[in-house]
Amino acid sequence: MINWIAGFIVLLIKSGLVLGILLLLASYLVWVERKLLARLQVRLGPNRAGKFGLLQPIADAIKLLTKEDIVPAAADRPIFLLAPAVVALTALLMFAVVPVGRDLVLFGRSIPMVISDINVALLMVFALSSLGVYGVALGGWASNSKFALIGGIRGAAQMVSYELPLGLSLVPVVMLAHSFSLVDIVNAQAAYPFILVQPLAFAIFVISAMAESKRIPFDLPEAENELGAGFHTEYSGMRFGLFFLGEYVHVQVLGALVSVFFLGGWRGPWLPGPAWLFVKITIVALIMIWVRGTLPRLRYDQLMAMCWKVLVPAALVNIVITGFVILI
Amino acid sequence: MPSENRKNRTKPAQSSEVSLAETLKAFGCGFATTAKHLLRKPITEQYPEEKRQLPPRSRARIVLTRDPEGDERCVACYLCSAVCPVSCISMQSAQREDGRRYAVWFRINFGRCIYCGLCEEACPTSAIQLTPDFENCRRDILTLVFEKQDLLVDHGGKDREYNFYRHAGIATDGAGKGAHFDEDQPVDPTTNLP
Amino acid sequence: MTIYALLFYLLAAVILVSTAIAVTRRNLVHAAIFLVASFFASALLFYLLGAPLLAMLEIIVYVGAIMVLFLFVIMMLKEKPASNRPAARGRKLWTATLGLIYLLAVILLVFATGPRGQTPLTPAVASPAAFGRYLFQGHWLGIEIASLLLLIALIGVLHLGHTAARRTAAGIEEEK
Numbered sequence: 001m002i003n004w005i006a007g008f009i010v011l012l013i014k015s016g017l018v019l020g021i022l023l024l025l026a027s028y029l030v031w032v033e034r035k036l037l038a039r040l041q042v043r044l045g046p047n048r049a050g051k052f053g054l055l056q057p058i059a060d061a062i063k064l065l066t067k068e069d070i071v072p073a074a075a076d077r078p079i080f081l082l083a084p085a086v087v088a089l090t091a092l093l094m095f096a097v098v099p100v101g102r103d104l105v106l107f108g109r110s111i112p113m114v115i116s117d118i119n120v121a122l123l124m125v126f127a128l129s130s131l132g133v134y135g136v137a138l139g140g141w142a143s144n145s146k147f148a149l150i151g152g153i154r155g156a157a158q159m160v161s162y163e164l165p166l167g168l169s170l171v172p173v174v175m176l177a178h179s180f181s182l183v184d185i186v187n188a189q190a191a192y193p194f195i196l197v198q199p200l201a202f203a204i205f206v207i208s209a210m211a212e213s214k215r216i217p218f219d220l221p222e223a224e225n226e227l228g229a230g231f232h233t234e235y236s237g238m239r240f241g242l243f244f245l246g247e248y249v250h251v252q253v254l255g256a257l258v259s260v261f262f263l264g265g266w267r268g269p270w271l272p273g274p275a276w277l278f279v280k281i282t283i284v285a286l287i288m289i290w291v292r293g294t295l296p297r298l299r300y301d302q303l304m305a306m307c308w309k310v311l312v313p314a315a316l317v318n319i320v321i322t323g324f325v326i327l328i
Numbered sequence: 329m330p331s332e333n334r335k336n337r338t339k340p341a342q343s344s345e346v347s348l349a350e351t352l353k354a355f356g357c358g359f360a361t362t363a364k365h366l367l368r369k370p371i372t373e374q375y376p377e378e379k380r381q382l383p384p385r386s387r388a389r390i391v392l393t394r395d396p397e398g399d400e401r402c403v404a405c406y407l408c409s410a411v412c413p414v415s416c417i418s419m420q421s422a423q424r425e426d427g428r429r430y431a432v433w434f435r436i437n438f439g440r441c442i443y444c445g446l447c448e449e450a451c452p453t454s455a456i457q458l459t460p461d462f463e464n465c466r467r468d469i470l471t472l473v474f475e476k477q478d479l480l481v482d483h484g485g486k487d488r489e490y491n492f493y494r495h496a497g498i499a500t501d502g503a504g505k506g507a508h509f510d511e512d513q514p515v516d517p518t519t520n521l522p
Numbered sequence: 523m524t525i526y527a528l529l530f531y532l533l534a535a536v537i538l539v540s541t542a543i544a545v546t547r548r549n550l551v552h553a554a555i556f557l558v559a560s561f562f563a564s565a566l567l568f569y570l571l572g573a574p575l576l577a578m579l580e581i582i583v584y585v586g587a588i589m590v591l592f593l594f595v596i597m598m599l600k601e602k603p604a605s606n607r608p609a610a611r612g613r614k615l616w617t618a619t620l621g622l623i624y625l626l627a628v629i630l631l632v633f634a635t636g637p638r639g640q641t642p643l644t645p646a647v648a649s650p651a652a653f654g655r656y657l658f659q660g661h662w663l664g665i666e667i668a669s670l671l672l673l674i675a676l677i678g679v680l681h682l683g684h685t686a687a688r689r690t691a692a693g694i695e696e697e698k
Contacts, residue, residue, distance in 0.1 A: 038370070039365070039366050039370065040362045040365050040366060041365065042365050042368050042369075042370055042371050043370055043371070043372050044370045044372040044374075076549075076551070079551070079552075079555070118574060119574060119649055119650060120574045120575050120577075120578045120650055123575065123578035123579065123582060124578055126578075126582050126586070127578050127581040127582045127585070127586060130581070130582055130585065130586025130587065130590070131581070131585065131586060133586070133590050134558070134590070134593075137590065137593055137594070137597065138551070138555070138593075140597075141551060141593075141597050149597065152597065153594065153597050153598060156590055156593065156594045156597070157594060159590075160586075160587060160590050160591065160594070163586065163587070178651075180575075180650050290359065290362065290363070293362045294358045294359050294361075294362045295358065
């Protein structure tokens with residue numbers, strides 16, 4: 001029983017740590033994105049709140065929390081209120097299976113540096129990312145506004161389509177690691193990261209993961225210049241903040257997943273595990289911001305054509321080739 | 329003609345298919361451009377600290393100017409008030425003892441003003457003018473209602489030389505009939521002498 | 523009653539209640555959401571019975587794909603206010619009879635498997651690898667038949683879509 005309670009307390013501490021760090025990083029990722037994007041566009045970015053605008057995330061949080069929470073009169077109230085939570089929750093939960101380092105030995109007890117090492121972790125990530133669709137689609141539908149509805153429909157179609165190449169691109173990784181568990185996948189990359197043997201899978205995964213997180217150039221569900229703000233047009237205050245938070249947590253999760261599946265996770269020379277993971281997440285996030293500063297938004301037919309005519313066939317061919325190579 | 333039509337329709341699709349090398353080159357070019365921007369100095373002007381000299385004709389706070397002699401230019405003709413799309417100008421006209429017209433009171437509600445500049449265009453005496461001073465915000469909206477003493481300035485604005493009563497053929501105590509610039513003496517209709 | 527049994531009954535209750543709500547909602551989107559809740563509970567039931575792979579697949583396939591497609595279609599169609607007219611008596615009778623037969627069969631099954639009215643719940647864990655081996659070695663024929671069926675459906679849809687696209691293209695041309 002004492003063992004059980006100790007395990008429970010450790011679990012709580014780990015979850016709390018991950019949650020706190022994730023939210024803190026998410027808010028500062030917003031700052032990094034705004035600063036870097038501004039410099040990419042020859043602007044300065046936020047610089048009023050604190051030195052270099054470093055207090056900007058806190059100011060934003062205070063603003064969002066104190067704003068009025070408006071529910072449109074024609075909205076479907078319970079769904080409208082719940083939808084943002086779905087987006088933020090699914091993004092946060094995905095981090096539960098990401099290993100952040102070597103097992104920690106404390107008081108003669110070995111503590112794994114992951115909240116939960118389930119043997120279907122990879123599938124859980126997919127399940128959660130497919131659940132994120134509900135937040136977008138239902139948020140758009142419940143707003144009872146044309147822009148929001150179109151954004152929600154686009155989001156649903158886009159995310160369901162891109163789930164397919166996302167899943168297929170990871171089949172070779174699972175074939176190489178012989179496991180769905182992210183801990184085992186990282187351990188399988190002790191010798192070399194999988195990006196060296198699976199560059200195609202890496203490219204497909206990054207592209208479809210960016211489409212899953214609805215960022216430029218795949219931000220059709222929110223396309224500012226056509227739909228206002230797309231599925232979150234009608235949201236205000238912290239409910240909008242949850243959508244916003246979900247997006248940035250999603251960027252971090254994406255960075256973590258890319259590093260776990262292809263860049264060797266927390267493995268790396270000299271630095272401790274969590275530091276390596278942090279570095280890798282940061283690099284992926286910076287590249288995503290760079291992409292956002294560079295590429296225009298895709299047209300809807302281009303989006304679908306790229307998914308079904310390029311990424312899915314490429315992923316399938318990649319699986320066949322990998323299988324062939326493994327067999328011989 | 330249907331076959332030709334079809335050909336025409338598929339043409340853009342064919343031309344839009346570019347080779348992989350071209351695509352990669354285009355991507356690389358775009359990413360290089362934005363990366364180069366990182367090294368450039370931002371062009372942002374830090375507004376409250378760095379104030380840019382605005383062009384003299386930029387349209388902001390409205391003033392009532394004076395002629396070179398220092399008299400009010402406004403003759404209270406109501407043209408600005410009539411042309412104002414948001415009806416933010418109001419006044420009461422009167423006549424001075426020397427024959428010049430003037431506004432007893434003149435009021436502009438800057439809470440309504442859209443700074444379109446039509447009043448300035450309508451003004452026959454160059455009295456009402458827009459200035460580049462745009463920092464005219466108040467916490468209390470009623471303090472945005474400007475009275476004549478708030479609007480009057482002691483200079484000629486953009487048109488320093490013009491004096492309406494020197495040109496218009498209106499008889500005042502200062503200048504009678506025929507005493508203005510480029511004005512002939514009035515014709516006496518009761519005589520036919522040349 | 524072990525904690526597993528407790529969880530089982532809890533999940534069973536959630537499934538029953540949410541499904542019941544789902545079939546009685548007039549608002550299609552609400553019905554879909556309650557159905558999602560029901561799928562969720564059944565996924566957890568799979569997890570409880572020691573099949574984590576099945577649980578995740580249930581969520582990915584049913585919740586993540588099929589229900590999203592349902593939702594997509596519901597959102598695309600302009601939702602008509604459902605009429606409050608009760609169903610015809612004949613239809614009601616049929617559904618009631620079928621439901622009763624189903625219930626009877628389930629009760630009989632429960633008693634047949636556990637004659638003393640007891641079916642002990644023993645948690646066992648099947649790893650994804652073991653599950654895959656069982657499925658693809660023991661039941662490869664069934665899998666192949668199912669995949670063939672899906673392939674046929676895919677080709678059929680492609681064919682239908684292709685001819686429909688050509689017809690609309692021809693229609694546009696004639697209009698010109």
